[in-house]
Amino acid sequence: MASPLTNTAGLSRREWLTGGSSRQVRDAQVAQTQRGAAVARDRQERLDAVKPLTIRSVEPVIIRTPAKAIAFDEPLDLAPIGDLAGGLALWDRLDHATPTRFKGYEQAVLVKITTDSGLVGWGECHAPSAPRVHQRVITDLFAPVLRGKDARQINGLWERLFTTERVRGYSTGSQFEALAGVDLALWDLMGKATGQPVYQLLGGRFRESQPVYRGIGGATTEAIVENTKAAIASGMSFVKMSYHKGKGSEDFERVEAVAAAMKPHGQVAIDSLGAFKLYEAVQAGRRFDKLGNIGWFEDALQQDDQPAYAKLAAALETPVCSGEMLNNKFQFRDLLSSRGADVVNPDVCRVGGITEGLRIAALADAFNIQWSPHVSTGTLLYYAASLHLALATPNCVIMEGGAKPGAPLGNALVTTPMRIEKGLAYPLDAPGFGIEWRESALAAVTVKNA
Amino acid sequence: MDRRTFLEGSAAAGGLLIGARAFSPGDGVVEAAASPLVAQASRGTSPLVITGVQTIVIRAPRDNSTPEGPLAVNPLGTTTGGPGIWNRLDMASPSRFNGVEQAVLVKITTDQGLIGWGECHAPAAPRMQATIIQDLFRPQLIGQDARQVQALWHRLYASERVRGYSTGAHLEALAGVDIALWDILGKFVGVPVSRLLGGTFRDRIPTYATFSGTYTNKDKGQPVVDRAQAMVASGFTALKLALRKGPDSDELATVRVIAEAVRDKAQIAVDALGAFSLNEAVRMGKELDRIGNIAWFEDALVPDDLPRYPELAEAVDTAICAGEMLSTRYQFRDLLIDRGADMVNPDMGRAGGITEMRRISWIADVYGALWAPHVSTGSAPYMAASMHLAVSSPNCPMMEIYDGNKQDGPFGNRLLKEPLDIKPGWATPPDRPGLGVDFDPAALAAVTVETR
Numbered sequence: 081m082a083s084p085l086t087n088t089a090g091l092s093r094r095e096w097l098t099g100g101s102s103r104q105v106r107d108a109q110v111a112q113t114q115r116g117a118a119v120a121r122d123r124q125e126r127l128d129a130v131k132p133l134t135i136r137s138v139e140p141v142i143i144r145t146p147a148k149a150i151a152f153d154e155p156l157d158l159a160p161i162g163d164l165a166g167g168l169a170l171w172d173r174l175d176h177a178t179p180t181r182f183k184g185y186e187q188a189v190l191v192k193i194t195t196d197s198g199l200v201g202w203g204e205c206h207a208p209s210a211p212r213v214h215q216r217v218i219t220d221l222f223a224p225v226l227r228g229k230d231a232r233q234i235n236g237l238w239e240r241l242f243t244t245e246r247v248r249g250y251s252t253g254s255q256f257e258a259l260a261g262v263d264l265a266l267w268d269l270m271g272k273a274t275g276q277p278v279y280q281l282l283g284g285r286f287r288e289s290q291p292v293y294r295g296i297g298g299a300t301t302e303a304i305v306e307n308t309k310a311a312i313a314s315g316m317s318f319v320k321m322s323y324h325k326g327k328g329s330e331d332f333e334r335v336e337a338v339a340a341a342m343k344p345h346g347q348v349a350i351d352s353l354g355a356f357k358l359y360e361a362v363q364a365g366r367r368f369d370k371l372g373n374i375g376w377f378e379d380a381l382q383q384d385d386q387p388a389y390a391k392l393a394a395a396l397e398t399p400v401c402s403g404e405m406l407n408n409k410f411q412f413r414d415l416l417s418s419r420g421a422d423v424v425n426p427d428v429c430r431v432g433g434i435t436e437g438l439r440i441a442a443l444a445d446a447f448n449i450q451w452s453p454h455v456s457t458g459t460l461l462y463y464a465a466s467l468h469l470a471l472a473t474p475n476c477v478i479m480e481g482g483a484k485p486g487a488p489l490g491n492a493l494v495t496t497p498m499r500i501e502k503g504l505a506y507p508l509d510a511p512g513f514g515i516e517w518r519e520s521a522l523a524a525v526t527v528k529n530a
Numbered sequence: 531m532d533r534r535t536f537l538e539g540s541a542a543a544g545g546l547l548i549g550a551r552a553f554s555p556g557d558g559v560v561e562a563a564a565s566p567l568v569a570q571a572s573r574g575t576s577p578l579v580i581t582g583v584q585t586i587v588i589r590a591p592r593d594n595s596t597p598e599g600p601l602a603v604n605p606l607g608t609t610t611g612g613p614g615i616w617n618r619l620d621m622a623s624p625s626r627f628n629g630v631e632q633a634v635l636v637k638i639t640t641d642q643g644l645i646g647w648g649e650c651h652a653p654a655a656p657r658m659q660a661t662i663i664q665d666l667f668r669p670q671l672i673g674q675d676a677r678q679v680q681a682l683w684h685r686l687y688a689s690e691r692v693r694g695y696s697t698g699a700h701l702e703a704l705a706g707v708d709i710a711l712w713d714i715l716g717k718f719v720g721v722p723v724s725r726l727l728g729g730t731f732r733d734r735i736p737t738y739a740t741f742s743g744t745y746t747n748k749d750k751g752q753p754v755v756d757r758a759q760a761m762v763a764s765g766f767t768a769l770k771l772a773l774r775k776g777p778d779s780d781e782l783a784t785v786r787v788i789a790e791a792v793r794d795k796a797q798i799a800v801d802a803l804g805a806f807s808l809n810e811a812v813r814m815g816k817e818l819d820r821i822g823n824i825a826w827f828e829d830a831l832v833p834d835d836l837p838r839y840p841e842l843a844e845a846v847d848t849a850i851c852a853g854e855m856l857s858t859r860y861q862f863r864d865l866l867i868d869r870g871a872d873m874v875n876p877d878m879g880r881a882g883g884i885t886e887m888r889r890i891s892w893i894a895d896v897y898g899a900l901w902a903p904h905v906s907t908g909s910a911p912y913m914a915a916s917m918h919l920a921v922s923s924p925n926c927p928m929m930e931i932y933d934g935n936k937q938d939g940p941f942g943n944r945l946l947k948e949p950l951d952i953k954p955g956w957a958t959p960p961d962r963p964g965l966g967v968d969f970d971p972a973a974l975a976a977v978t979v980e981t982r
Contacts, residue, residue: 152665158689161674161681180666180689209690210665213658217699220655221625224601236606244603244625245654246833247804249855249880250698253690254658354692383691384860405694410834430694 125275133231133273134196138223138262140205140215141190142527143459145488152212152530157183165324165355176382177324177354180209186489188458189214191261193269195231201269202515204462205261206429207254212530217258221245226262232273234266238435256407256432263433264465264513271512278465278513282438282472289504290470293318293349293375294482301337308341308348311482315502317346318375318478323364324355332367339371347375354405356380358388365396376401376423386411389420399423404454407431409439416447423477427454428466441473455481459489460498464513467505479505493521578676578718582639583668583707585660587652587980588909589632590940597657597980602626610805612776621832622774622804625654631907631941633879634659635974636706640676644717647967648710649911650702651879657980662703664982666690671707677718679711683885701857701882708883709915709965716964723915724959727888727922734951734958735920736927738768738799738825738902739934741788745780751787758788761934762796765955768825768928769798774805777817789823797825804833804855808841815846826851826873836861839870849873854904857881859889866897873900875930878916879908887919895925905930909941910950910967917950917959929957945973 159178165171189211191203205214222241229237241259244250271278279285294311296319298304304321311319321338323331335350342348350368352361361380368374378401381388386402393400399422406412407430415421424444428437437453444451453466453476463481470476482500484490491497495516499506508514587597608620634656636648650659667686674682686704716723724730739761743754758769771788775781789798806814811830818824826849830842833855843850853874856862858881865871876890887903894901901923903916913936920926931952936942943949947968951958960966 153669158670158685161678161685174684176684176688177692178688179692180670206693209693210662212665213661213699216655216658216661220597220657221601224598225603225625229606233606239619239621240603240606243621243623244601245698247622247624247829247855248651248654248698249833249857251834252697253693253695253700254662255698379692383694384696384858387864405692407694408834414837 133199133269135193135226135229135231136196137192137194138218138226138265139192139194140218140261141192142187142211142215142530143190143489143522143525144185144187144211144527145525146185152210157181171360186457186487187211188462188489189218189258189261190459190461191218191265193226193231193262193265195269199269199272201231201265201267201272201512202461202517203261203264203266203268203433204429204458204465205257206427206456206458206462207257208457210254213254214258214261215530217254218261222258222262231266231269234263234270234435237266238263238432242432251410252407256436257430259436260429260431260433263435264429264461267434267465268512268515275511277468277507277509277511278434279468279472279507282434282468285471285507286474287471289506290467290476291318291478291503292316292482292500292505293320293478293480293503295320295322295351295480296338297321301334304334305337305341308338312342312345314482315504316482317503318349319346320349320351320375320378320480323350323352332364335368335374336371339373343373347373349375349378349401351378352380354379354381354383357382358385358391361392362395365392365398365400368398369396374398378402378425379405386415386420387418389415390418393420393422401425401452403427403451404430404456409436409443412440412443416443416449419447421449423450423452425452425454425480427456428469429458429462430454434465434469437469438473441469441475445473445475450475450477452477453479453481455479455484457487457489459515460485460491460494461513461515463490463498463505464507464515467507468513471507481505489525493517493525576642578644578714579641580638580671580674580676581641582637583663583671584637584639585663585706585980585982586635586637586974586978587632587656587660588635588941588974588977589630589656589979590977591630592977592979593630595628595630597655601654602628610775612779616776616810627654631939632656633908633912633941634663634703634706635909635911636663636710638671638676638707638710638714640714642718644676644714646676646710646712646714646717647911647965647969648706648708648713648883649879649908649915650706651877651906651908651912652699652702653907658699659703659706660980660982662699663707667703667707676711676714679708679715680885682711683708683882687882696860697857701886702880705879705881705883705886708885709878709911712884712915713911713964713967720963722959722961722963723884723918723965724922727884727919730921731924732921734956735917735929736767737929737931737934737952737955737957738770739766739954740801740930740932741769741771741934743784745784745787751784754784755787755791758792761954762792765953766934767796767955769796770828770930771798771800773800773802773814776810777813782814782817785818785824786821789821793823797823799825799828799851801828802830804829804831806830807832808835808838811842812845815842815848815850819847824848828852828875829855836865836870837868839865840868843870843872851875851902853877853890853901854880854906859886859893862890862893866893866899869897871899873902875902875904877904877906878919879912880904884915884919888923891919891923891925895923900925900927902926903929905936906932907941910943910946910969911965913937913950913952913957914960914965914967917957918965921959931957940977945969945977
């Protein structure tokens with residue numbers, strides 16, 4: 081870095097004033113020429129970065145592990161029709177909140193965007209149960225719009241893709257997950273074209289690393305307490321556990337036990353995945369209030385009962401969290417303007433990517449609300465994208481996914497493993513999201529002829 | 531059916547069935563054997579197992595373009611035109627598949643030979659809806675009792691509920707399955723779907739037509755007025771015109787001149803397709819108030835600005851309508867709880883089919899709102915399902931018929947063995963079991979591009 085007192089020949093001010101030796105001068109001149117060439121190259125590269133990046137192809141890539149050949153339409157793992165929630169009396173009612181799972185598999189859709197210059201950007205859609213749906217949204221609706229466009233027009237392209245079905249009301253679901261995949265690939269491309277990490281393009285980061293938390297479970301109360309202790313030992317001060325059932329179940333004792341184990345070290349968050357009616361959530365929340373170290377009470381209410389969150393948040397001292405089931409800034413506007421949440425947890429690969437995630441984070445900030453990326457099954461690209469957005473926003477408090485790099489679609493697929501130390505996740509200091517696939521590993525999980 | 535036949539038939543069938551008729555699997559409606567009521571009752575106790583769920587993508591004209599072929603979309607940065615701040619980014623123009631009509635038909639088969647037909651509204655990228663049915667819904671449906679229509683609806687909706695799939699292709703796919711299940715249930719019981727829904731409030735439903743044409747300074751709108759008057763003379767009592775531009779536009783001039791010309795014979799509805807911000811919509815609404823003869827002002831606001839409809843409805847005297855962009859009863863609850871609409875126009879092929887549409891119609895009724903089925907491009911199951919629900923609903927005054935002659939289009943009666951009875955200004959649901967839609971296999975094959 082040249083200081084104002086360094087002259088152009090690379091000599092100190094004193095050497096320059098005294099003339100220096102001729103050899104010194106010559107060496108300095110050679111060095112100057114080399115530096116000059118490097119600077120010129122650098123400048124040229126940056127100029128190249130402002131040239132159009134024309135999109136040549138947009139390819140969805142379905143990945144699945146274990147990479148066993150199965151039919152896409154084979155029976156899904158789900159509760160039988162008429163399945164009840166369990167519990168006593170009123171608590172034994174129709175279960176509305178259990179999603180499909182693809183039994184024993186992790187699945188995702190990667191999006192590979194290639195430009196005329198050969199530069200490649202990668203994105204990812206959250207797509208755990210029916211990835212061919214996202215594939216079709218991309219091949220039939222988005223790719224035709226994207227081909228031939230300038231990949232640097234991320235804002236305009238995002239809006240254009242959203243608008244394709246906006247007046248048909250496509251504001252959620254596979255449409256937004258597919259949009260996330262494309263959006264991430266465009267940001268990755270932009271980062272690679274400019275040689276910058278994505279967090280840098282977003283205006284720089286607020287911190288070097290992001291606190292992360294992990295989900296814990298266990299068949300028995302003893303087992304979940306053991307897992308809590310293991311998480312504490314790995315440096316975590318925040319864990320999350322599920323709590324679906326009501327009275328008559330053993331679940332609350334599990335919450336008490338984990339909360340007690342966490343007490344000297346931190347907090348435990350509760351995730352109910354939309355299991356409760358409002359009054360049930362209030363009753364459960366009042367018990368959490370008494371425990372004192374419940375980080376937040378997440379997705380207490382049925383997904384379509386969003387307007388009732390305001391009443392829940394008003395009733396409880398425990399922070400109320402919602403957002404992983406939402407897909408766009410408008411839904412967050414409605415949740416936040418009614419003060420229905422104390423923390424929101426949008427999922428970058430579900431809410432339409434970095435572009436929409438950034439707006440949601442800013443919207444939350446305008447309400448003085450913290451946000452926390454929801455990070456579910458998927459690859460480290462999904463993880464890295466969440467991390468870059470987290471670092472670039474002032475109100476990101478903690479991120480999900482403390483155990484994710486060890487999952488089947490995690491470190492095994494990339495050349496550089498994700499660095500998580502003492503409950504902190506560090507971004508790779510590389511262009512884009514910094515994810516480089518191990519090609520053979522990626523090929524092994526890619527589903528051919530999907 | 532005339533009133534006399536209706537009364538006689540009702541008497542013969544204990545007031546519930548249409549005539550002494552029953553349905554025999556495989557060959558359509560036949561005269562019943564000795565005791566139709568006994569046969570009817572026994573049929574209700576045997577399971578009806580779903581053995582197949584097929585998606586059929588149809589397209590007309592069936593050209594050589596691929597499903598990935600270029601969509602028609604506006605270029606990036608397209609603005610709305612108009613003076614000053616009326617010239618802003620256009621946020622509300624959807625994609626179209628250039629010059630073609632598309633839809634997804636759903637064919638559900640059962641172990642007793644009964645077949646049901648459903649349809650997803652899918653004008654832009656139909657393989658999306660088809661794939662949702664193939665990969666997500668079909669595995670859940672095979673082996674289930676087809677008569678469990680409501681429980682199956684809930685199961686399918688819950689499959690991605692906590693992932694937030696509450697709109698879009700997901701609900702359109704669900705609509706296709708649901709309509710097919712109601713068709714099966716109607717055939718199984720031996721009555722038209724409108725009877726299953728609790729009976730009819732009227733024999734036929736008034737229809738309105740979408741109308742296109744523009745006033746020019748040169749012709750002072752005479753050609754469009756002539757055409758509008760001809761449509762009114764043919765039987766329509768309402769026409770719908772586009773209004774996406776500002777107060778000094780040719781579009782508002784068109785609305786004004788036609789509304790004036792057909793006054794006392796028909797009303798004009800205007801559709802903004804989500805074009806306006808609230809301040810713009812209020813201004814346009816006041817213009818419509820002054821014109822008078824306006825049936826309703828539809829989709830005035832930018833989509834996603836739903837919470838501001840109550841302000842619009844309060845500011846404007848003309849009836850405010852929204853709903854074709856919404857997909858579930860929950861969204862209609864949020865719209866109506868603050869009186870954001872005087873009428874709603876949900877779409878049968880988008881808002882989850884008959885099961886969800888019926889609940890939406892009930893919510894509208896609870897808030898004293900009218901509803902009118904939005905009927906855009908699509909084929910017979912979509913149209914017939916809309917007709918059956920419309921006649922069985924107390925608060926449905928009218929239903930849309932795209933272009934006013936949709937039944938004559940490439941997806942219309944030419945695909946059917948028995949035509950749908952759609953006349954200018956009226957539509958009568960088929961008086962046959964189920965939806966009453968029977969495709970002509972050869973005609974259907976001629977528009978089919980993918981069957982899975």
